[in-house]
Amino acid sequence: VRVGVVRESTGGERRVALVPGAVAELVGRGIDVVVESGAGDGSLLPDGLYSAAGAAIGDAWAADVVVKVAPPTAEEVTRLRSGQVLIGFLAPRGADNRIGELDAAGVRAFAVESIPRISRAQAMDALSSQANVAGYRAVLLAASLSTRFFPMLTTAAGTVKPASALVLGVGVAGLQALATAKRLGARTTGYDVRPEVAEQVRSVGAKWLDLGIDAAGEGGYARELTEQERDTQQKELEKAISGFDVVITTALVPGMPAPRLVTAAAVEGMRPGSVVVDLAGETGGNCELTEPGQTVVRHGVTVASPLNLPATMPEHASELYAKNVTSLLELLITDGALAPDLDDEIVAGALVTGKEG
Numbered sequence: 001v002r003v004g005v006v007r008e009s010t011g012g013e014r015r016v017a018l019v020p021g022a023v024a025e026l027v028g029r030g031i032d033v034v035v036e037s038g039a040g041d042g043s044l045l046p047d048g049l050y051s052a053a054g055a056a057i058g059d060a061w062a063a064d065v066v067v068k069v070a071p072p073t074a075e076e077v078t079r080l081r082s083g084q085v086l087i088g089f090l091a092p093r094g095a096d097n098r099i100g101e102l103d104a105a106g107v108r109a110f111a112v113e114s115i116p117r118i119s120r121a122q123a124m125d126a127l128s129s130q131a132n133v134a135g136y137r138a139v140l141l142a143a144s145l146s147t148r149f150f151p152m153l154t155t156a157a158g159t160v161k162p163a164s165a166l167v168l169g170v171g172v173a174g175l176q177a178l179a180t181a182k183r184l185g186a187r188t189t190g191y192d193v194r195p196e197v198a199e200q201v202r203s204v205g206a207k208w209l210d211l212g213i214d215a216a217g218e219g220g221y222a223r224e225l226t227e228q229e230r231d232t233q234q235k236e237l238e239k240a241i242s243g244f245d246v247v248i249t250t251a252l253v254p255g256m257p258a259p260r261l262v263t264a265a266a267v268e269g270m271r272p273g274s275v276v277v278d279l280a281g282e283t284g285g286n287c288e289l290t291e292p293g294q295t296v297v298r299h300g301v302t303v304a305s306p307l308n309l310p311a312t313m314p315e316h317a318s319e320l321y322a323k324n325v326t327s328l329l330e331l332l333i334t335d336g337a338l339a340p341d342l343d344d345e346i347v348a349g350a351l352v353t354g355k356e357g
């Protein structure tokens with residue numbers, strides 16, 4: 001079987017699906033790898049490193065299995081042919097996903113977002129590996145936009161109070177944000193609608209904000225709040241948020257628009273110079289004043305909505321993603337041949353085309 005690593009064409013996407021170390025591992029298992037010239041450039045991985053790892057440089061789009069990072073563009077879909085396997089972020093729940101087009105083209109597409117989050121699949125969990133990057137970068141962005149220090153400083157020129165940071169929505173990204181803000185010296189607080197998260201929040205040295213709402217849903221995810229719960233939450237958060245220097249939001253409910261947690265009034269209540277970093281911009285944002293992809297200043301508060309933060313740290317983001325991809329490939333390839341076992345719940349879950357038979 002031949003695996004092709006293509007060059008990403010989406011603007012700003014600097015990640016690559018396989019790094020040379022992962023290529024060497026596949027080659028060692030008897031799998032041919034072909035890399036499109038320049039595929040690793042965004043991650044500072046020149047073609048030479050891929051050749052040295054045993055890959056051919058050539059037409060990766062013609063391989064049996066095409067691996068990539070960002071969802072394919074319309075033009076990219078036309079490069080695929082019937083019977084080929086595609087692995088990548090395919091945004092299957094996104095409004096403008098191309099699953100229908102891939103299906104019509106006869107491509108067997110595996111969406112990393114659809115891999116069931118069971119323990120056996122942890123090494124393939126690209127949502128988690130990239131959410132870790134996003135949570136970390138969100139805090140660094142907040143720190144650089146802030147007019148204040150994160151740590152407490154005692155200097156000859158005076159003492160500076162530590163910043164207080166609130167993280168709303170503590171999944172993988174939120175937990176990493178709490179841990180990162182803590183390492184920078186901030187006093188941290190976490191909030192989520194799944195009560196089981198309280199313990200994880202405390203384990204990274206943060207306080208738990210309890211608003212008395214339990215919205216634990218299926219499969220470890222949150223459910224959408226009722227209208228009344230949402231009103232209560234917004235009002236309670238308005239009060240709580242005014243005391244924080246930094247608010248980082250990561251709240252998501254799969255397949256739904258991002259829940260509105262930070263109202264315009266809450267932003268207005270913050271001290272000028274404070275920062276909101278909203279990681280939910282792609283699905284509309286957790287903050288009412290968020291402009292997806294933009295950084296705006298409202299009432300003296302900076303509201304930033306960076307999109308695709310993992311692409312801004314391409315080296316490690318690609319390295320972690322490559323591990324996720326090789327773990328999935330291991331499941332799809334047996335004795336050097338492509339043999340997806342559709343009775344395996346991971347394989348069946350990840351396959352997003354050909355569902356009707």
Ligand code: NAD
Binds near residue numbers: 121172174193225
């Ligand atoms: P996510 O990115 O989908 O969502 C982020 C957080 O937002 C979640 O914690 C969610 O509860 C929270 N949220 C949703 N609506 C909210 C609201 N109205 N107010 C406040 N918070 C709200 O989350 P994720 O990082 O994908 O993680 C989701 C769950 O999956 C977690 O329990 C995580 O531990 C679990 N998980 C399990 C595995 C595994 O076992 N293999 C792997 C990864 C994640």
